[in-house]
Amino acid sequence: MAGEKVIVVNLDNCIGCRACQVACHTWNSTRAEETSFQPDMSYTNPPELTPNTWTLIMFKEVSEADGFSWLMLKRQCMHCSNAPCAQACPVNAIDVYPDGPVVIRVDKCIGCQFCVEACPYDVPKYDPAANKVYKCTFCIDRVQNGLEPACVSACPTKALVYGEYDELVSKYRSEGYDIYGDSVNDYVGRTHYVYVTKKWSGKLTDPGYFGEVSRTFKGLPKDPRKPPVSVRKSIVEPVGWGLFGLTLLGIAGHLIYWRSRRISEKREEGEGGGGS
Amino acid sequence: MEQKLKMRRRDFLKAVGLAALPVALGRSATRLLAFKTPSKRYWLGEIGGKEIEYSQEVRGICTYCSVGCGIIFYKMGGKVIHLEGDPDNPLNEGKLCAKGVASIQLFGTENPRRLKTPMIRVNPKPPVEELRKARSQKELREIMEKYRPVWKPVSWDEAFRFIAERMKRIMDVYEKKGEWGPKHDDGYYYKGKLFPMMIIAGAKLLNEEGYLIRKIAALLGSNNIDHDARRCHSTTVAGLAGTVGFGAQTQSFIDTQFISVYLIFGGNPAENHPVSMMHTLRGREKGTLTLIVADPKYGRTASKADIFAFFRPGTDIAFLLYILHYAFHERSPPVDQLDTFKEMVERLNIDLAEVDEIKKIAEEYDAETVSKITGTPVEKLREIARLYVENSGVTTGWKKFASIQWAMGQTQHHIGTQITRMSTILQLTLGNMGFPGGGLNPYRGHSNVQGTTDMCILAHILPGYIKLPPSTKHVRAYQEWKIKGFPDAFHWRPSKQTCETLGLIYESCDENDDNCTITVNSTAILWTWWFQNWRRFELTWGVFVGTDPEDKPWDPASTVISDLPFGAGYTENTWWQGTLFDGVVRAMFLMGENIAVSNATALSVYLALASLDLLVVVDIFETESAWFADVLLPAAFQYEKYGSITNSNRWLQWQDRVVQPPGIARADLWIMLKLWEYLREYKVSELPSEVYGKHRERVIIRNPYKPGEAVELYTRTIRVFMEYTTGRYSDPDYRDVDPELIYKEIDLAVDLYNGMYDWVAHRNLSKRRYNFLRTSDQIDGELDNTYLMYKNWGWSWPKNVRILYNLWTLQKTLGKTRTYRASGIYSRVKGAVTETITGETGEIRDPLTGEWRPAFIPGHNFFIGKFYKRAWSGMTDLFTGAEDPWKLLYEEAVVGKFVVFRPDGTYEVKTLKDMGVKCPLCESFYYDPEVVLMGKAVYKKPYFKGEKTIGGKTIKYVGWFDWLKVRDKFTAELESCTAAKPLKDCVVELKERYGEWYAYPGEDGKIWAWDMRYPIHYEPVESPLKELAVKYPAMAWRRAENYRLIRPPSGWEMISGWFAITPEELQKPEDALPVVLTANRLEEHFHTGQMTRNLSYLAELFPEPFIEIPKELAEKLGIKSGDIVELGSNRFRIYVRAMVTGRLPKLRINGSEVYVANIPWHWGWSGGHRTYAVANTITAIFMDTVTTMQESKACLAWVRKATPEDYDYTELNR
Secondary structure, three states, X not given: OOOOEEEEEEOOOOOOOOHHHXXXXXXXXXXXXXXXXXXXXXXXXXXXXXXXXXXXXXXXXEEEOOEEEEEEEEEOOOOEOOOHHHHHOXXXXXXXXOOOOEEEOOOOOOOXXXXXXXXXXXXXEEEOOOOEEEOOOOOXXXXXXXXXXXXXXXXXXXXXXXXXXXXXXXXXXXXXXXXXXXXXXXXXXXXXXXXXXXXXXXXXXXXXXXXXXXXXXXXXXXXXXXXXXXXXXXXXXXXXXXXXXXXXXXXXXXXXXXXXXXXXHHHHHHOOOOOO | OOOOOOOOHHHHHHHHHHHHOOOOOOOOOOOOOOOOOOOOOOOOOOXXXXXXXXXXXXXXXXXXXXXXXXXXEEEEOOEEXXXXXXXXXXXXXXXXXXXXXXXXXXXXXXXXXXXXXXXXXXXXXXXXXXXXXXXXXXXXXXXXXXXOOOEEEOOHHHHHHHHHXXXXXXXXXXXXXXHHOOEEOOEEOOEOOOOOEEEEEOOOOOHHHHHHHHHHHHHOOOOOEEOOHHHHOHHHHXXXXXXXXXXXXXXXXXXXHHOOEEEEEOOOHHHHOOOHHHHHHHHHHHOOOEEEEEEOOOOOOHHHOOEEEEOOOOOHHHHHHHHHHHHHHHOOOOHHHOHHHHHHHHHXXXXXXXXXXXXXXXXXXXXXXXXXXXXXXXXXXXXXXXXHHHOOHHHHOOOOOEEEEEOHHHHOOOOHHHXXXXXXXXXXXXXXXXXXXXXXXXXXXXXXXXXXXXXXXXXXXXXXXXXXXXXXXXXXXXXXXXXXXXXXXXXXXXXXXXXXXXXXXXXXXXXXXXXXXXXXXXXXHHHHXXXXXXXXXXXXXXXXXXXXXXXXXXXXXXXXXXXXXXOOOOOOOOHHHHHHOOOOOOEEEEEOOOHHHHXXXXXXHHHHHHHOOEEEEEEOOOXXXXXXXXXXXXXXXXXXXXXXXXXXXXXXXXXXXXXXXXOOOEOHHHHHHHHHHHHHHOOOOOOHHHHHOOOEEEEEEEOOOOOOOEEEEEEEEOOOOOOOOOOOOOOOXXXXXXXXXXXXXXXXXOHHHOOOEEOOOOEEHHHOEOOOOOOOOOOOHHHHHHHOOOOOEOEEOOOOOOXXXXXXXXXXXXXXXXXXXXXXXXXXXXXXOEEEEOOOOOEEEOOOOOOEEEOEOOOOOOOEOOEOEEOOOOOOOHHHOOOOHHHHHOOXXXXXXXXXXXOOOOEEEEEHHHHOOOOHHHOOEEEOHHHHHHOOOOOOOOOOOOEEEEOOEEEEEEOHHHHHHHHHHHHHHHHHHHOOOOHHHHHHHHHHHHOOOOEEEOOOOOEEEEOOOOOOOOOOOOOOOHHHHHHOOOOHHHOHHHHHHHOOOOOOHHHHHHOOOOHHHOOOOXXXXXXXXXXXXXXXXXXXXXXXXXXXXXXXXXXXXEEXXXXXXXXXXXXXXXXXXXXXXXOOEEXXXXXXXXXXXXXXXXXXXXXXXXXXXXXXXXXXXXXXXXHHHOOOOOEOOOOOOEOOOOEEEEEEEOOHHHOOOEOOOO
């Protein structure tokens, strides 16, 4: 589609300096994390995306038969064309822009976390204090005003490249790069963050490489998918505005049920989940 | 050549903006469900609440590393709301690393830890007696917490009065008082090593500040001044300057993209110079650059390498000698048989006989031998050597170049100077020097460490690498040079006494033993260069160096007066001995450095700091060093200052003050000026010329044709110049001290930086921000637009040359030459010649025409800048004379008098107008082919020369071939001694027996000692294998300061036990295993951590201290990632987290297994994310034999599992 934008993550050029991680903080005025040493996560810190960390470099050491690799994988919202999060959102709080950005409207978000459930990349993060969900915005307030996203603007080795989707993807393809994102599956569609590499060609979705980078992030999935959330936007929408109030009630009911279930789940897994 | 699409920032914004307009567009093919096009439009900065569109822009340079990245600051009132990389700046093209982005948190409005007011300590300092017993983190913590500083805020005046009074008291009771004063039997001068205040001034200072503090120290009579360059690249500066002329990066960061094979050897640019990797990876992406990384650890740069090799810390020379071995002894034909090599040797003026000697040395270092030393597999060595040599200038007919990068990996060894020289010799031999894409790339650490090094905040030199006066005889020789008319070496006819004093080769003197004809060699040229620069100091500082009366320099009745202090002072690594052992250093003024965390064997520094009678710390945070201080003064950091900054590749760029520093904090420039004023008010030191009463200098020139006759050109006022109030600034600090005036002063006072101010257009060239490449008809235009030199961006020393030693590129790689038709002063002295230009010339303002003209013709070559000719030799003073500095600098007024002598003895005094001079301040230096090609690369550099007698034994320093005759006997004797005794005792035994180290009786009965003329492998002082420590003994013991570490003076015997020079001497618990310890920095942190641990955005990335240990070692010790481990050496023990990793090796060294561990050294006990686990308490301080650089990259330590109770990390940031 003409006008559609992409951010290319060229893994061969990423030196893991984390300028992107800091630039995301400074541009969006998000708080720094209270972190601690992360055992077995190489230089990754904080260990996961959070309501304040919308992008993160995940480091992973990989021993190979013929040597050794140190992978650095930038994580953030993938900005899916099919945005399952937006479809799951019962209050239309997630805007999907035709040129790519998928943006949570903080003013509209009710903290229901359906988007969290729907995201196969484990991206949106719930902030209990604010009762809101946060994630990367594609720097919508920059790109709409003619600037590159903050992470791209900072990236010193041009491992992040922002530009026209089709143009850039075909350029990297013609140069022989392996590409993840331009056509993923029916669940997410194509992503507006695209990973390219020559060095790890064919290994982008190999769990031995970019998989199992952290306890919850399992890498770039070949077929990202989540079980359907009970109330899907696709069902809600056709019902029309007349039934909106009723729907809200339904959501609220579900929410109560769902939250209690989720909290008990959390408690169960609580023991091992120390981290930060 | 890919021509970059040049787009100005605003055009770029417009273009992207148009494209990004969220017009209603059709849906993507893969989209299954329709999303309504959102109606929300965001304003710029809406999400983070930053009203960028209403802010004001200020430009500056990043304060962390030396790449020199441009930054645009967006401020509203006194608050910076955002910063971003400057897209116009060709060094960073708008990009920044994590530190640069996070640096917004350094501003006072963001950072509550910034110091805001001067403070005086009101409680006792940690006592030496207690610190003497501290041998672990826990013990240190107990003492320091007991004496945690309590501060009383005071005014600036109170603070300075406190300092000056205390200093005055120190001077009054100073035990060396008798030796200290300015009056001596042979004249009036200070001995620079005896001033009891050590000034340490960090590399965070701007050029003007670095210059001013060195000037102040010199005028206080002190050479006890040094800064962190000593501990970072002093060995690079010494190794390179001694070999090719200048100790600096020869290429630029941008130029690294043109390299064919880039060997990262002792650096980790992805970690420490992240933005430089943009240019390097550009070459790799194009497929023209192969990246090789050889390192004791696999770091972030290694992750991008095409080839990686582990090697053992401290074995760099062996590794590089193997590359030479391959080139000379394995390759067919050997490189020295190639026509390109022969052509190069002739053209670059390299001595073939010298090449033969290094060739012989390289013969010993075959792949098998080197593999045993380094631990790198033989095949890997071969692969790297082959790639490197076969992609070099001589083997590719100047089509491809291999280049080498390093930082602290090469420098921080007791033989650091030898290692950097080895790199230089390698590049010279393979024809990789002085080309785009080829050269030497020592990346420097701090934003302005190149500048502060050039300004010589150093104990042994003056601004611009100028020698200190060694003796009164040298001052007499200098006075004679003045009255000979300030000549260059080519026109110099010194007296016999001068020749003998300076070691000049002379013949035929006249009947008065005067007007000798000398051989113009490097000695003669360098002396005139140093003299010329002393004169610059005299004229711009308002001081005097010479004799009174002026006209009889060698007459014993004349008195020598020198306001420049004699002899080198203490360095940053030796000053603690000056305090503890020598009783000299009683006070310290510590600016912008945190030596309590950065000094190797940190305990030595704690003891010395605690012993001082006065410690003043000037900083932006309460550093660990401040815990020992009496006075703490709040400074401004780079973004809060005005001034010029020299990046690693020698480019000068200008920083504007973005906002005022917090509270009443002040710029360092102001603080140092006040220090001077208060010390002067309290008469802490007076200038020798003041004590003598020399207030005027008669500037006279002798008539060369009429002995006894001299012409007085003018008289000069001698009154120390420190007046910098111009009214240009209204800031509370800059209104007293105008940085632009000092900038101009530097241009005139420091030859190296001459040209950075344009005296014709009255422009500060460091402010130049024009990033269009030159066109072919402009000076160096062809090179500029082919190799992206950006010659109109800022200014670069020397004379805007961007690639050092670029004599030949135009001709050899571009196949072109240009002709220069002499004009201006050049045609006046050379006639109507046309010269052929073959390389990069740089540019210079012509004094006659005022026009720009090429400086170095036919191109820039070795030592050029230092080697010069002067059109006004014998005719006039520098700049045609200056009556007083203020008039010279502020009014740009000169005397403008010349005297023209005729062979018949008559003469005529002429004016500027008579001589047709438009720009006298441009001076008349020129660099013609004779000068340019006289510069010779020095393969052979004996660091010890001639003979000396110690205890009745005559020691003769010999070259390699002689040394070979006794070497095996020397090592055999050492070996047999070590069979029964520890190596340490054997070192003492042999050194006492022969009076020198690396010495053995030769065939003539004298003691022959290796003169270190070429690099060879020496083991690190703390070697992991005894057999290697004996076979390749460390060279440390040549230096008294090192010898004192194992033979300390009485009262300090304990220090000897701090060092384990073989594994047997390592005191290690049963359950610990030994490691070779190396130390490094992380991308997200900076040096002692104050500028990063105190920033929450960076601290979150690496909050806690850790050590990286190899997996296998961790398994043996039962250590898991995240466990607390104890790291110990004979010096200290600390507790940190373990990061168990495959990125550190187990090496096979000479048949034994050796583990390497790596510790980042950013943590200390003050500020955020604090801990008493200071990594440098563990490292060793054996010093480089030339520069006193510490060996902090290779020492012996041990590791074991520890319990969490010992770990004392706290965050305190929130």
